Amino acid sequence: MPDETGTRITRGYTGYPETHAAMGSLYQRDFGQHPLPYSPGYKTTVARSPSLPLLSMPSTITEETGPVFGHEMLADLDNDLTCNFTGRPAIGERIIVHGRVTDQERRPQRGVLIEVWQANAGGRYRHRKDGYLAPLDPDFGGCGRCITDDEGRYEFHTIKPGAYPWPNGTNDWRPAHIHFSIFGTGFGQRLITQMYFEGDPLIPRCPIIATIPDPKVAERLVAPLDMAMAMPMDSLAYRFDIVLRGRRQTTFENRMEGL
Amino acid sequence: MVQKLETFHETPSQTAGPYVHIGCTPNFIGVEGIYSADLGAADPFPDAGDTITLVGRVIDGTGTPLRDCMVEFWQADGGGRYRPGQGFARRPADAETGEWRLVTVKPGRVPFSDKVMQAPHIAVWIAARGINLGLHTRIYFEDEDNDGDPLLGRIELRHRVPTLVARRDGGVYRHDIVLKGEGETVFLDI
Ligand SMILES: [Fe+3]
Numbered sequence: 360m361p362d363e364t365g366t367r368i369t370r371g372y373t374g375y376p377e378t379h380a381a382m383g384s385l386y387q388r389d390f391g392q393h394p395l396p397y398s399p400g401y402k403t404t405v406a407r408s409p410s411l412p413l414l415s416m417p418s419t420i421t422e423e424t425g426p427v428f429g430h431e432m433l434a435d436l437d438n439d440l441t442c443n444f445t446g447r448p449a450i451g452e453r454i455i456v457h458g459r460v461t462d463q464e465r466r467p468q469r470g471v472l473i474e475v476w477q478a479n480a481g482g483r484y485r486h487r488k489d490g491y492l493a494p495l496d497p498d499f500g501g502c503g504r505c506i507t508d509d510e511g512r513y514e515f516h517t518i519k520p521g522a523y524p525w526p527n528g529t530n531d532w533r534p535a536h537i538h539f540s541i542f543g544t545g546f547g548q549r550l551i552t553q554m555y556f557e558g559d560p561l562i563p564r565c566p567i568i569a570t571i572p573d574p575k576v577a578e579r580l581v582a583p584l585d586m587a588m589a590m591p592m593d594s595l596a597y598r599f600d601i602v603l604r605g606r607r608q609t610t611f612e613n614r615m616e617g618l
Numbered sequence: 619m620v621q622k623l624e625t626f627h628e629t630p631s632q633t634a635g636p637y638v639h640i641g642c643t644p645n646f647i648g649v650e651g652i653y654s655a656d657l658g659a660a661d662p663f664p665d666a667g668d669t670i671t672l673v674g675r676v677i678d679g680t681g682t683p684l685r686d687c688m689v690e691f692w693q694a695d696g697g698g699r700y701r702p703g704q705g706f707a708r709r710p711a712d713a714e715t716g717e718w719r720l721v722t723v724k725p726g727r728v729p730f731s732d733k734v735m736q737a738p739h740i741a742v743w744i745a746a747r748g749i750n751l752g753l754h755t756r757i758y759f760e761d762e763d764n765d766g767d768p769l770l771g772r773i774e775l776r777h778r779v780p781t782l783v784a785r786r787d788g789g790v791y792r793h794d795i796v797l798k799g800e801g802e803t804v805f806l807d808i
Binding site: 404601 | 745
């Protein structure tokens with residue numbers, strides 16, 4: 360998947376497979392832009408967060424390559440959660456969620472697989488472990504997926520998920536959110552996150568969002584209402600742009616095979 | 619005055635939560651009819667000859683196996699080549715035992731630089747409730763020559779090296795990943 364510069368890598372190794380011709384070493388991760396692994400306000404992290412430092416090392420071909428997923432794997436309704444479960448329309452407020460996936464240099468990330476999952480309009484997941492009182496919607500499955508186009512754009516049609524309570528503190532509620540799983544072009548760019556909705560009063564009260572120490576950082580997970588993309592008499596729209604780890608790619612560091 | 623450095627920040631991570639399977643392996647938990655098959659459910663190299671079986675668990679700081687995690691694998695083929703359409707697998711932990719099982723080919727050596735090779739390994743990424751940022755680690759093999767591997771060579775506390783090395787156990791390789799505490803696995807910032 361060549362990027363627009365068509366350049367190759369910067370480190371010692373030049374022998375990437377053809378299909379990974381534009382690979383380059385990944386920018387080091389800035390952990391200040393992420394939640395803290397150990398966050399006692401979110402109790403489950405206590406036993407599930409490493410206590411020893413991570414081993415830091417520049418990326419290798421293993422992290423710089425990754426699986427490539429083609430549009431042929433997608434069915435027509437994969438990105439339409441409003442009707443991809445039974446074919447009948449799900450209950451709830453119809454919305455479009457769209458955005459662009461770029462890397463840290465704002466290079467569009469094309470061919471990126473995005474998987475989403477969410478609760479139904481009442482805040483209930485289709486999962487045997489979800490015992491919330493809110494009813495299941497027989498016509499809502501709760502997952503969808505799509506692959507970004509040449510400009511890195513993606514789009515889902517869904518219903519706005521409801522807020523739901525969860526056992527953490529005695530009265531903790533999740534703000535409405537959609538879970539996102541994103542594959543970049545390298546396995547080292549792998550990312551799972553959550554999108555929230557502009558104006559939700561539960562956002563500043565959420566212990567999971569609070570695992571991100573800097574509220575300015577957390578704000579980047581809040582999708583604004585996007586009236587330009589709303590479809591009149593059909594769906595409101597929210598825009599959620601995603602940034603994946605960048606890669607070192609410059610023509611100066613390019614070199615011929617064997618030099 | 620200087621120019622503004624125009625690089626942007628990576629999107630912050632959030633936990634995959636308890637229902638990661640709805641999004642990533644819906645058929646596994648009975649949300650059927652949306653995808654014909656779960657992504658990564660097939661063996662990563664279905665047609666290759668020299669297969670191995672890897673089994674393991676992800677264990678938390680209290681010694682309890684995670685039964686709600688998702689583990690992903692990315693590896694080169696037996697000849698040490700990364701192939702875009704193969705080499706990826708995704709396994710949900712068993713809902714009772716927490717065990718995952720991967721049938722694959724043993725990866726070949728892949729380059730680190732034009733002069734240095736890496737010992738055979740599989741990249742692993744773990745997502746689950748309570749994990750705020752997906753964890754990268756690797757699986758090496760005890761019956762391979764791991765000396766000179768640049769990543770293993772960087773581990774300062776040498777007694778931690780075996781946390782990245784799968785043991786032969788009868789006909790399979792066994793590899794438990796420990797998130798925290800005694801025997802804590804080496805996780806990677808890579
Ligand atoms: Fe959720």
